[in-house]
Amino acid sequence: MATRKQMILPIIVLAVGIGGFVAISSMKKPPAEKEEVDNTPIVAYTEVVKAPMNYSVSSYGLVKAKYETELVSQVNGEILYLSEQFVRGGFVKKGTVLAKIDPSDYEANLLDAEAAVASAKATLVQERAFGKVAEEEWKRIENGIPTELSLRKPQLAQELAKLNSAEAGLKRAKRDLERTLIRAPYDALIESRQIGLGSYVAKGSMLGKVYSTDDAEIRLPIGDKEIRYLTNRGQNANVTITGDYAGEKHQWQATIVRSEGVIDDNSRMTYLVADVKDPYGLVSEKKQLRFGTYVTAEIQGSQAGSVTRIPRHLVVANQVAVISSDNKLKYQTVDVLRQVGSEVIIADGLESGMKVITSALDYPVEGMAVALMGDESNPQDIDKDTDTQLAMEDKE
Structure with a gap:
């Protein structure tokens, strides 16, 4: 049987433990109250600016000469002369003699043709005199009816035809002699020369190739849907060429x-042709736009009216996230006129001064409150600025 001491000792130990727990608990400080955190999302934004704008259509192409001419020999002979400018890359004026073919045979042919013309003219004069004599003799014959042959009219016609043939031969002889001089057909850039001094050429032989330098042309491919942005389908439109x-x-x-x-057939594009005056700057002092250069082009189009341009990723299903006057998220329906690269052109739906949200939102819900980045009244921005300032002071 337990003694009285054995019964009281556990009670004393339990009481001491409870008393110690109460004492320790009374010494523990209560937890500090946490400040309320503002979870309003902070958004970046840009203000809408509407302004008049002209459409433009982008394209590209290669610069080529308006005229390309292959110089071909029209007579036979030996090359006796070559101009120093008749080299690849040389610039020549219209009419410049580039090469000369031996003219000896053609000068002789010209003399023969001139002699033939002189002989035909003399024969014609003689035949006309015979005709007048025959006419006078028939006048003395009474009751006589002269024939065409008796008046020598067929002979006169024959001599006249011979004279015309001789004159045609003279023209050919002059033309062949002139063709012994190879001239530049216009102000040109020499693209190539395929003959040398002393070489023999025949009719049809290639002598060289030249490019006109007054104008350059660029074929610009345009998608069919882009033509609607051009006035008069682009005719006479101004173009800015970049190269x-x-x-x-x-x-x-x-x-x-x-x-x-x-x-x-291959690209399914329509080609517009742009003309550049004096591409090599031979008349005006400007940078050379060399043939063969790859260039980009901006074709000025029609007027779009008062519009705004924003990044295209901000438009989802023809809606744009904006900030209302009471700083709440609102989705605004817009009318997208056109997409240009990474931007879209909007005609209706956005007005000047509206705030378009440019930052991403995790769980956007229309009507939710938002805070503007950079707004001094935003407590989160103030806390961030304070933390930054304290960190700088610690470093000092």
Whole structure:
């Protein structure tokens, strides 16, 4: 049987434990109250600016000469002379003698032709005199009816035909002699020369090739849907050409002079032709737009009216997220006129001064409150600025 001491000892130990727990608990500080956190999402935005704008259509192409001419010999003979300018890359003026073919045979042919003409003229004069004599003799004959032959009219016609033939031969002889001089057909750039001094050429032999330097042309492919943005289908539209010269980007002005009028079988594009005046700067002092240069082009189009341009990723299902006057998220329906690269052109739905949200939202819900990035009244921005300032002071 337990003694009285054995019964009281556990009670004392339990009481001491409870008393110690209560004492320790009374010494523990209560947890500090946490400040309320503002979970309003902070958004970046841009203000809408509406302004008049002209459409433009982008394209590309290669610069080529308006005229390319292959110089071909029209007579036979030996090359006796070559101009120093008749070399690849040389610039020549219209009418410049580039080469000369031996004219000896053609000078002789010209003398023969001139002699033939002189002989035919003399014979014609003589035949006319015979005709007048015959006519006078028939006048003395009473009751006589002269025939065409008796008046020598067929003989006169024959001599007249011989004279015409001789004059035609003279023209051919002069023309062949003139063709011994190979001249530039226009102000030109020499693309190639395929003859040498002393070489023999025949009719049809290739002598060289030249490019006209007054104008350059660029074929610009345009998608069918892009033509609606051009006034009068692009006719006479101004074009800004951009290309490289001496390792730097340069621009030239051009004009659309025509449309080729058909859709290309392979690319399914319509080609507009842009004309550039004086591409090599021979008349005006401007940078050379060399033939064969790859260029990009901006064709000026029709007026779009008062519009705004924003990044295309901000438009989803023809809606744009904007900030209302009471700083709440709102979806605004817009009318997209056109997409240009990474931007879209909007005519209706956005007005000047509206705030378009440009940052991403995790769980956007229309009507939710948002905070503007950079707004001084935004407590989260103030806390961030304070933390930054404290960190800088710690470093000091």
